[in-house]
Each structure stands twice: as structure tokens, then as C-alpha cells.
Amino acid sequence: MSKITPEALKHLAKLARLELTEAELAMYATQLEIILDSVDKIREVAAGDVKPMSHAVGLTNVFREDVIRPSLDRAEVLSQAPATEANRFRVPRILNED
Amino acid sequence: MKILEAMEKFDPIIGLETHVELSTNSKMFCGCSTEFGAEPNTQVCPTCLGLPGSLPVPNKTAIESTFRIGLALNCQITEFSRFSRKNYFYPDMPKDFQTSQYDEPFCVNGYLDVLVPTDEGDKTFRVEIERVHLEEDTGKLTHSGGVTGRIHGADYSLVDYNRAGIALVEIVTKPVLGTGKYAGIVARAYVTELRDLLRSLAVSDVRMEEGSLRCDVNLSLHPKGASEWGKRTETKNVNSLRSVEKAVNSEIERQADVLTEGGKVTQETRHFHEDSGTSSSGRSKEEAEDYRYFPEPDLVPVIATSAWVNELKTDLPQAPSVERKRLAQEWGFSDEEMRDVVSMGATDLIAQTVAAGATAQAARKWWLGELARKATEAEKDLSSLGIEPKHISELEQLVVEGKLTDKLARQVLDGLINKEGTPSEIVQKRNLVVMSDDSSLLPAIRAAIEANPEVVAKVKTGKLQALGPILGAVMKETQGKADAGKVRSLVLKELAVEG
Amino acid sequence: MSEDLTTFSAQQLAAKIKNKDVTASEVTQAHFDRIEKLDKKIESFLYLDKAAALEQAKRVDKKVAKNETLSPLAGVPLALKDVMTQRGVPTTCGSKILENWRPPYDSTVVKRLKENDVIILGKVNMDEFAMGSSTENSAYQKTKNPWDLSRIPGGSSGGSSAAVASFFAPLAIGTDTGGSIRQPAAVCGIVGTKPTYGTVSRYGLIAFASSLDQAGPITRSVMDAALLNEVIAGYDPLDSTSINQSTASLVAAANTKDLKGMKIGVIKELGGEGWQEGVVANFNQSIETLKQLGAEVVEISLPHSLYALAVYYLIAPSEASSNLARFDGMRYGLRVGDNGEKDVEAVMNLTRAQGFGPEVKRRIILGTYALSTGYYDAYYGQAQKVRGLIAEDFKAAFEKVDVLVSPTSPTTAWKLGERVDNPLAMYLADLATLPPSLAGVPAISVPIGLAKEDQMPVGLQIIAPAMQDHKNYQVASAIEAAQGGLLIDQIKDLASLV
């Protein structure tokens, strides 16, 4: 289960938008295998009909009323952007349509 | 291959995914305003900008609207449901994941019946609903350089996040079988019906032209009689009612061509181009994203108690079909007339025109006549012409009062489409005053009589129906402003013939 | 140490300010003086917000002059972990990807600190995005343990623990996802609390693993921790996981020094073989102390706690892989490679490749893997189920005892660089702190002396049921009192700093 091939690792890096060098790929392949070997043992736990715990709190139905609250100051927001134009965030060209 | 030919060989299966922006005051997970048309990036906060450290808190009204949509679509409301994260990178999505729903959507298993005219008369098709879930909208991209406005060839893009985080409901149908050559019409009728239903629930503006209602069309073909379904494509960005029909039909034709030539349909997303009515190939299944859905840890589960659901059930409005029956009776429309009104998506426009003072028949005449023609010419939906119903009522009033001829009225419509003002203002600006006094009409009449001696001869022998060319010449000379009745009587008087 | 203002506890300083013995400005200035003199060697602060802090101190002094009602910690200086947003103040999360980012908003914790007139001196170092147990994963600097400058201060809140242990501030905010408050507090010989999940707002806490992250106090005394905990805790409508219910008074609990009638469970699975000798020895001695204080001590088994490490290293990286997606160079922070030619995907790839350090990348890839199609059920899904079993273990245990105890960490502070190339060895430091994090229950680490073999501090972890944080404070303060004086006062290396 826990064998990560270089191709699989490259695919994961692409999904995660991380450009990895060959050296990084080699290092992570080895380390991930060690880590996965160690985490693999959770699969031996009999937890068939146990309910997955996705929250540490037992809260449900937490909502807000549909009320408008002030937005941020645009100048302050845009001042932190790497590039802007015409009060918008400027981003490099997009090759793939979503 | 043309559609009818294609349908002799293949059966289509359609599926529709509709995204509806809810008209809540504030966004889905933050308090920013949803008002359309604000200055870019003025309706943003840490949460909808996805700033580090920000957290979402769900809008209760948006959740209730989703439940109401589900109930109106005859769905089951899921007792225990959750938001999930859909992970993929895109610059219009501030967190690079969309807070959406995955295996625990709010509503499941409903249906919507639509009435479609067929060769054997009107027929009801039942479109089954797979799920109705709630998610958040993305920001708006504009592309710079290259072919203006197109993503391809652009040098760079600009992002306005005002729309990011607006509550978005996704309504997904189950595969619809057995529509045959009516696939496009059924698809269009479904979206039209859904739009009317959403409007009656008052949960959304449902303005396709502003993007508050958007459609993706799934389509596959299989040889007639085959039990296995074909590979399907998903055509995105279908943003008008007529385009829904067009997208289905053009994709049927495209796939039929591929299959007939012995090729294979690629499972892919395609992008519809509203301007050309065609689609282009997008991402294939092999390149498909792995969305890595998992339950949103920043949000807690939603429990739909029966008390809550029942309360929402009690104030659902009447189904549009019931409401339509009532309207047809009130307006005195025949079944056929009403069906055309519905299929043109004009029910609401007529209702508003009537509310502004016009008679129902007059309203129908304008919307399904001249305006329908103009919409077809412009390749737009009626509602996308941008004409306000109260202006049609005003226009009709001017015609009734004799202040406008039919021909002038058509010019007023052009003015309305160009947003030149109210009908009265357009009449003034364009100087569209009806000419009916003798002194202004006579010079043109005399010139026309002089130019048509043979017509005069015929008329003088009593053939009044031969008058046409003279009347036409007068109308032409006066640019359609002449009062036709008055012209006729003046011509006869000039020729000393009894009318 | 001299009667320097930096030697007092937060409680003492607040009293002195209130009684007009000293001004908040003097207290603040004294701490800045010490930082400026000594932090070159510790490297705990990333950013000093001197002007704003002194300005804030002046406002407190005005309130004192006008005899206005003061909050219990008014005028007391604090070091803020750089994971919390503070409007207009650089917030880096220890990462190059956020270098120079100035958030346009305050986190709820910062808002509460400001409202309570706590003086925020500046931002302190941390492992990048709170991933690590040594603070060596910071992209900026290596913080040292003031007990021994060749050793790590713990992590990820190592800047917070080092600053407090160096007397740069009596108070610090840390955040704890799997032990990041308790372990640095333990290895620096001070107090650290992870409150019940949901009692301190996460709004403005830059997320590592949303279902686990919780901010809490790092201080030199148990009472100071209780005071700070009460300031930062409370319902926040901006956080959907915030609990709208208050705990019993923590300060009152920290004032109760006896443990009569209390039943304490020693966690069987945490300790013993493989654990550092001095850690185990001090722990056993603290059990004796607990008994002398009147507690009944029993052994308790948490069978699934053995799986906590595996569960944690699936859940936390999975959530992190999603939480950290937003750092893509589009809206704020670093952008790399935008030369007009490269497309958006290439620029995102380069930005993240350069902006993130190796541990962050490792966890993003691990999390991406655990969530990806075909592995979800075996990894993330299964991890959530086992997490449920761990929580059940705690529930069952708390039917038998009031609190549970274990050593906070298997070892004392190790040498800088020692575990850098061995992620798994680094992860082992969290063995004892992970189970309560996964269960969402509160835990505190309190010093229990120096290990014989290396003269480095050892911590005792006390764990209470959810919303019963006060019990941790009660036990911790009893132990602290029984030891007669704070361990941190025995620190020797500090003298050599000057």
C-alpha cells in the first residue's frame, strides 16, 4: 500500500502545486515511505462501524443571520497584493479553463 | 449530421447541472454584501478573500432557501448533512478550495415535470433530481490582451472577488432518458420551469444574463436499442434558455458525426460560446482533477429537524404550473397561447406588463410578437433584452391613444433596447410624433399622386384596393410617422373618390 | 536575579501597575531593554512592535491615573506567536511565503488581548506554519533554549517558550495542534496550556489543522496561565466551532492548592520503555507528590493512544494540505516567476516551491496523498474512525478519574540539528501530547524538575475532560506549590547571557 512511485509522487506534487527538484523527489519518496509504514498500522484497527470523528466539538447547526457587515478597505487589501491593475488582483495568464 | 437524422440512429441521454446564485443580503459564509454591480473588490472581507486565519460561518437564510428549493422540487431533506471541501487551484477561488457539499448534500431524490409540445400533442416529461446542494461562488475574471475577453491568448487576467463567496445552489438532475429528438426542447423547458419555480420561491434573481443562473449540460448518445450508454461530455457555461436547447442539439449533432464516422466520443468538459453557439473541447477525463473532498473542519454538521423542515414546508408558494393555470384563466389565454408564453419564458414579463396597466392580450402581442423577433435576431432570451415590462405597458398606451403608429412603436422598441429612456422620452428624442394634420401630409400626398398616374387611373375606376403604392410612398416620405387612416382619407379626398 | 521588573510574574506586575508602584510604560520599557540586550543570543522575536506597545502602555497608565477599572492583566507585556493575525503588523507564520504580509484584520485573540490592555511586544518565532517540535523549521532563525543555548526550545511555539523562559515577557500566546504549546513549555521549564478545543477562538489563527488547532497561554507560573487563559477564552460568533458556554473559574482553581478527594489516572501507555530515564524518574516522583497532596492515584489504560501518532500524521497533514492551498501568490505574500511569460499554474508552482520549507512540503504531499482518490478510505477515513476510538478511550477513563497524567514529552530538549533530517524522530516528541489533542480535551504542562542526566527541564502533562479546564489548573498549581518555588528561577544559563 505504502509504496510511492516517483510518478505517483510527481502527480501528488502537481495536485499540490509544488515544483519539486529531482533531489526533493528522491528525498520525499524515501521519507514518505517511512512515515506511511508507520501510519499504516492504523489500518489494522477494527473500526468497521465506528463513526468517523471529524470534529472535536459536538456542535451542530451553527449559523449566522443574513445580515450585512462592513467589508474591508479596498486600498488596504490591494496594498498586500503582488500585482494589481484597475482595482483588481492581477494574475498571470490562465491556460486551463476551470 | 442534422438532428433528425441523428435521432434515427441514436438515443440521447441528457443531464443538467444548474447553478443558482441566491439573493441573500450577505454572502454564504461572511457578512459581505451581495449587491450586483459594485466597484471591484469593495465587497470583500478576510473570509471571502480567503485570508490566512479567516473562518466561515454559514448564512442561515441560504440554508433555508436551499431546503425550500429542495422541497419545491419534491426532494427529501437530508437529516444529517455537512459541508465538504472541494480542493483545486484556480485564481478566482480565494482559498484554492470551494466549500461545497459532497456525499451529504442538503436535498436528494426529487423531480420536476415539464410540459413539451410534441408531434403527438403536449407531453409531460418527468425530470428526476439527483441532489440539491449549497456551495459558494468564485470571483470574476477578466482577461487582458489577445482576443479581447477570451481566456485563450490573453496576456494576463484580473480578478474581482466581489462575487466570491456568494451562496450558490447546485441542482443536479439524474440522467434523463427517452427524450429522443425532443432532448433540446426538454432541456430548455426544464431550465425554464426551474427558473419560474426559483422565482416564485423568491430565492434568486434568476438572471441568466447576469450569471445568477448558469447551466452545464451533460450529454451522451448510444445506438438505438443498445443497453450500454455512451461516453458523455459536459458542456459548461450555457447561459441562456435558447443556448440550453442549442447546446444540446449541437452536441447531439457533433457526437453523432463522431460516432457515424467510426470515432469515439471523448469524455471531457466542453466550453459553450454564447456568441457562436458552438462549444470547444476542454479538460479530458485523463486530466480531470482529483478534488480530494473531505468534511469541512471549520464547519459543524447541519441537522434538519422535522419541525424545521415542516415549518419551511408550510410557506412554500404554489407550484408554477398551478399558478400558470390561474393566470391563463385570468388573462383569457388559450392552452396553446399559454404554452407558448411559458416556453418563451415570458410568463413573468407579461404578468409585470399587465400589472403596469396593459391588457393581457396587448402584453402577449408585444412580448411574443415584435420582441420575440428581436430576441431571436439578437440571439438572446426575452428576459435578456433588458426591457422593463412597465415600458411596454406605456408603449401600448401611446399606441392606443393614437400617439404612435405601429411602425413608430417598433422604433420605440429599438430605443428601449438601446436604453434610450422611457417610451415617452424616446418619442421626444427620436421625434416620433404621428403626422395627422392636413398641411403637413398634403405635400407628400400630392407628390405621390403625381408619381403614380397609373394607380390614380385604377383608383378612379373604383379599384380602391390599388391604393397601396401611393400610401406606401407617403409612409416612406414621412418615415412612417404619418397616421395611416388620415393619409388614406386625404388621398381619396384629393382624388375626389368616395372612400 | 535582581529586582528587575522583568523578573516578576504577570500577576505581580498587574498588581504593581494597579497600585501605582510602577507604570505600564516602565514595565514595557524594561522588557524591551532586556530583549534588546539578550535576544541576539536566543533569537526568539521576529518583530518588535515597540512604538505601538509603548503607546498602548501609555493608554493603560492614563486609565490607572484616572482610577478606571482595570482588566486583571492590564499593562502586562506579552509575546505573540507569529501565527496570529494582527492588523498592520507583519505576520509570517515562520514562512517565507508570508514575508512582509501585513494582515488587514485582528485575530479574535489579539482583539481580546487589546481589549484587556495586555501589551503586545511583538511577534515570536515558530516552526513554519506550526509544523515541527523544535522551531528549527522556521524560515527565519533558530531559536535557542535559554537553559542550554545548544539545545532546541521545543516547538512549534518555541519562540513563545524561549521568550517567556528568558524573561523577555511574562506571558506568551502559543498554539497547539499536537503538542505545540505543551512540549515547548515542558522543555523550557515553564507552564503551557492547551485549552478545550472550541473555548479559544481560532478566528485569525492561521490554520495548520483546523480540527486540532487551539491557542493557549505559555507562562512561568500556573496562576499567570490561568489569568491569560481567562482573557483569551470565550465565545466568538466568527468561529463556527466556538463553544458558547463558559468553564468554571480557572483563576479560582489555580488558587486551590489541595487535591483531597481527587482521583488521578496514570496513563499506562505513555511512559516507560524508550522514554528518557530522567523524564520517567521525575514523573514517578511527581506521582508521589500528587499522593502526598491527597490525591488517589490509579493506573488507566487508553488502548488506542498507541495509534495517536499514526492518526495525527494523517489527519493533520490532510487538513494542512487544504488549508495551505491558499498560499498561491495571487492575493498576498510571495510571488515567484511572474515574468509575463509563465502561466498562472507555473507561477503558483514556483511560488510554493520557493515559499515553503521542506517540512511543510513533506506534510502537504503526505496530506494530498491521504486525501486522494483510492486512498481516502484507507487513510483519512480510517484515521477519523480511530480518532473516534481515542476519544472514546478518554470518555471511558474520565468515568473513573478526574484527570489523567503523563510526562509531557518522552525526552528533554535535544541538541539543535539532531533530528532535522529524521522527521519520524521529530514526530516522536509529540507522543504523549497527541492523544488529548485528537480528543479535543484540555491539557496543561507544568515543570517537575530537571532530569538528572542532562540538567534539562521535564514537564508533567495533566489532562481533564472537555470544558473542565479548571481541574488541570487545580492539579498544576498544587504540584507547583508543593515544589516550593518556580523551576525557572533555577535557570543558570541566563546569567551567562548577560
Ligand SMILES: [Mg+2]
Ligand atoms: Mg458545484
Ligand SMILES: [Zn+2]
Ligand atoms: Zn466577505
